[in-house]
Amino acid sequence: MTNSWKYDRAKDAIDKRIEEVETVEIVDYKRDMSLESIPTAKAYRVDGAHMYADIQNLEEILATTDSEGERCHKRALRFLNLHQRAVHRILDRCDARRVDFHNQHLHSLVTKPYGTDGEKKRICRAVSIGKLIMDVLAETGDDDEDIPNAKVRIGIDNGLTLAVNNGRNGNREPLFLGSPANLAAKLASNWTAEGIFLTNAARKAAGLTEVEAGKEGTSPLSADEIAQCQSEAKLNVDKDEIVKEWRKDNEDNPIGAFEFSRPTPPLRNLNISALTPGNSRRMEAVCVYADIDGFTKFVADHIGKNAEDVVRCFHVIRSELDRALSSDFGGRRIRFIGDCIHGLLMEGTAHSTDDEETVSTATLCSGALRSSFDLALERLKANGIATAGLGLAIGLEFGPMTVTRLGMQGSRVRCSVSRGVLASETEQCRCNGTETALGQKAYDAGNSAVRKLFGKSRKISDLDYDLAVDSLAADGDKVAKAATVAAYSVSAPAMAKASEQPFRPYLEPVAG
Numbered sequence: 214m215t216n217s218w219k220y221d222r223a224k225d226a227i228d229k230r231i232e233e234v235e236t237v238e239i240v241d242y243k244r245d246m247s248l249e250s251i252p253t254a255k256a257y258r259v260d261g262a263h264m265y266a267d268i269q270n271l272e273e274i275l276a277t278t279d280s281e282g283e284r285c286h287k288r289a290l291r292f293l294n295l296h297q298r299a300v301h302r303i304l305d306r307c308d309a310r311r312v313d314f315h316n317q318h319l320h321s322l323v324t325k326p327y328g329t330d331g332e333k334k335r336i337c338r339a340v341s342i343g344k345l346i347m348d349v350l351a352e353t354g355d356d357d358e359d360i361p362n363a364k365v366r367i368g369i370d371n372g373l374t375l376a377v378n379n380g381r382n383g384n385r386e387p388l389f390l391g392s393p394a395n396l397a398a399k400l401a402s403n404w405t406a407e408g409i410f411l412t413n414a415a416r417k418a419a420g421l422t423e424v425e426a427g428k429e430g431t432s433p434l435s436a437d438e439i440a441q442c443q444s445e446a447k448l449n450v451d452k453d454e455i456v457k458e459w460r461k462d463n464e465d466n467p468i469g470a471f472e473f474s475r476p477t478p479p480l481r482n483l484n485i486s487a488l489t490p491g492n493s494r495r496m497e498a499v500c501v502y503a504d505i506d507g508f509t510k511f512v513a514d515h516i517g518k519n520a521e522d523v524v525r526c527f528h529v530i531r532s533e534l535d536r537a538l539s540s541d542f543g544g545r546r547i548r549f550i551g552d553c554i555h556g557l558l559m560e561g562t563a564h565s566t567d568d569e570e571t572v573s574t575a576t577l578c579s580g581a582l583r584s585s586f587d588l589a590l591e592r593l594k595a596n597g598i599a600t601a602g603l604g605l606a607i608g609l610e611f612g613p614m615t616v617t618r619l620g621m622q623g624s625r626v627r628c629s630v631s632r633g634v635l636a637s638e639t640e641q642c643r644c645n646g647t648e649t650a651l652g653q654k655a656y657d658a659g660n661s662a663v664r665k666l667f668g669k670s671r672k673i674s675d676l677d678y679d680l681a682v683d684s685l686a687a688d689g690d691k692v693a694k695a696a697t698v699a700a701y702s703v704s705a706p707a708m709a710k711a712s713e714q715p716f717r718p719y720l721e722p723v724a725g
Contacts, residue, residue, distance in 0.1 A: 215699035216574050216692060218541050218678040220588070226536050227585075227592045230529045237521040241376075244327050248310075248376055248387040254543065256524045257376040258516070261324040262330075262339040262369060262415070263394045264309075265401035266346050268296065268317040269364040273494050275632050278290060281613045284496060287471040288360065289630055294319070294468050294619040296363045299353045299459045300346055301621050306450045307342050313379075314387060314620065315550050316630045319346075322389065333445070336371050336411070336419040340434065340442035343367035343409050343458035348452040367409040368400025371418055373515060377524055379549055388551065391516060391522060395509040395551075397686035400430050408433030419445075435675065444458035466622060473615070477563040479543025485616060485627055493617035494524060497566040498559035499575035499609055499655060500629070500637040501544065505532055505552040506646030515599065522599045527552065530589045530603075537585040541576040547616065547629045553641075557614055557629060560692075572611055572659035573692035578664065579607050579649050580681030587677065604646015610637035640671075649676045662688035 223705040234254045242248075242257040251257070270356065272293050278285045288329030297314055304311050304321055312320040323339045330344035349611045350363035372393035410433055419442065420646045424432040427611040472651075473495035475485050483494065506528075517525050538544040544558035558578060560570035586605040591599050612633030618625035633654060650672040656664060662685045667673055 215353050215680075215696060216542050216577060217696040217699045218537060218584055219700070220584075221535065222541075223533065223535060223585050223588050224592065227529060227533050227589050230532045231592060231596055231598075234528050237524045239520045239524070242324070242376065248631045251376065251378040251387060252584055253528060254524070255377075256520065257324075258520070259324065259372055259376045259389065260329070260371075260373050261322045261325075261330075261389075261393075261480055262335040262371040263312075263374070263397040264321050264339045264343055264390065265368045265397045266300070266321070266343060267366045267401040268293075268319075268350075269366055269405055269407065269632070270361065271317040272632075272635060274361070275630075276325050276636070280663070281632055283473060283495065283576060286413050286473070286613070286615050286631065288358070288483055290471050290473060290490070290617060290619065290628065291355070291358060291369045291468065292360050292363070293356060293630065294349050294626065295353055295360060296464070297466075297620045298462065299349050299455065299627070301624060302459055303342065303345055303455055304451075307338070309338075309342055309343070312387065312394075313548075313550065315548065315555075316628060316634065318398070318550075320389075320398070322393065322539040332371060332418045333420060336369065336415050337442035337445035338448070340367075340373075340409055340411070340419070340439060341446040341448050343369065344439050344443065345448065345450075345452060345455070347407070347409075348611055349459070351454050352452070354527070355671045356547070363493045364407055366404070366407050368397040368402070368411075369415055370394075370396040370400070370412040371410065373416045373516060375512065375520060375523055377527060384398065388549070390508070390512045390527065390552070392509055392513050395433060398551075400678065404430045406431070406433070409439060410434070420590070429555050434635050438599075453663055465718050471617070475563060476559075476616075478559045478561055480541040480545035480557050481543050483545050483616065485545075485547070485618065488616060489615060489625070490619070493615060495586045495615050496559055497568065497571070497612065498557045498614045498633075499571055499579065499611045500631075501554070501556045501558060501575065502608045502641035503556075503579075504606045504641050504643075505530060506606045508552040508600040513600055514602075525598050526593060526600060526603070529587060529593060530572045533589045537581045538578060541581055542574060542579060545616075553654050555629070555634075556614070562688075568611065568658040569660045572655050574665055575609050575655070576651075576659070576685065577610075577678065577681050577696060579609060580676050580678040582607060583649070583676060584678040603689075606641050606644035606646055607649040608637045608639065608641025608644060609650070609655050610634075610652030611642055611658045612636075614654070622693065644672065646675050649673055660690060662690040662693070676716065 242259040351428040354362040374391035452535040561567040
């Protein structure tokens with residue numbers, strides 16, 4: 214591995230991915246269709262109520278100690294594990310689908326009753342489930358382990374999304390693309406007050422009073438509105454039942470202590486599927502968040518008449534970002550979160566991390582991600598596939614990182630949580646579709662070449678691979694210099710072979 218990006222290598226990989234989705238099938242989701250293991254070149258149009266539940270006090274848990282040591286990581290992971298178990302039980306009992314549980318963000322979906330006639334009931338059911346989650350998580354802390362109850366905020370929207378395959382190599386689960394999922398996520402995460410929040414479209418469909426435009430995120434449902442939804446939904450389970458079952462399950466199947474060991478770089482060799490609370494990983498690394506900017510609008514613009522291009526773009530771009538991170542730079546994808554890739558990258562040994570090299574490699578990697586993204590758009594466009602309006606926002610942060618799997622036995626989900634993970638997500642959120650941002654810890658851990666490149670704002674526009682490697686190498690960065698040498702080494706074998714031939718001077722032929 215040379216920690217370098219090459220145009221031809223990326224182009225070949227992208228063109229292969231484009232071939233895989235040359236023909237795409239879009240079908241309407243119907244009663245009790247399976248959403249498991251959706252083929253790469255297929256997608257379902259799904260009408261449903263999307264609910265995001267955000268745990269608001271995870272950052273407080275991680276900040277309870279001055280230094281970010283094992284204690285605060287173990288406490289944060291136990292906090293998430295206890296609450297994930299409770300939510301898993303709620304969704305199972307209420308016939309809702311867990312789409313994703315990424316650290317403090319839960320995305321779930323209500324599809325029943327089916328069809329447009331069931332819209333009101335789906336939304337009311339989502340509200341009722343959200344209220345049940347809030348009530349249960351208010352009682353699922355652990356006094357013995359000093360684990361607090363969770364503070365929860367719920368966001369809900371309803372409508373049409375595209376269900377596609379999320380994940381690769383045995384980690385396949387459905388992912389839902391479209392405005393309803395995105396708007397529900399924003400309502401849950403863009404503010405901090407607890408409560409249940411609906412878009413005006415969802416309020417209207419559920420028979421609830423609409424609020425002033427732009428105030429959906431600051432106007433929670435009233436107790437009477439929640440009660441109205443609960444009366445409509447008629448859930449067959451209550452808080453006390455769930456809490457009782459949850460406590461019994463924890464007694465019968467205790468989580469056990471979280472134990473950390475350190476992985477050996479490159480992290481791409483880390484087998485996440487083998488991890489458990491007692492077999493978790495912890496190391497100093499860079500966390501990468503790379504989000505496809507403008508994708509929600511792109512889906513909304515094409516979901517009606519050109520949904521095939523949504524699937525093509527999504528598959529090609531996401532696959533290439535994963536390849537550049539793991540194959541070119543030895544990083545490890547933790548998971549895809551919608552149209553965002555979350556990964557980790559580390560340089561060093563099994564015993565220690567080389568902080569400067571890790572930040573330098575991450576900087577080159579971020580440039581490679583943008584070069585791969587730009588090339589993917591170019592190749593998609595050359596094949597007649599729509600790409601207008603798409604960009605890439607990248608956030609990086611350095612620090613102690615964890616990797617494990619949480620939740621119920623047989624249904625564990627990948628988890629990497631730390632202050633640096635939350636910070637890298639924040640850095641990505643302050644970028645538009647052409648920008649890359651470096652967190653303060655990474656900026657401080659990097660060398661002078663990295664700090665000069667990013668400047669005092671710790672943010673730079675249009676940082677592709679060539680700019681990253683040339684700028685760092687010019688200022689003495691050894692990782693960039695090694696990548697530059699590797700780029701020229703491609704022609705070295707041919708040059709060496711030529712040098713082995715005997716010297717034969719050119720002799721001008723004699724006339725006559």
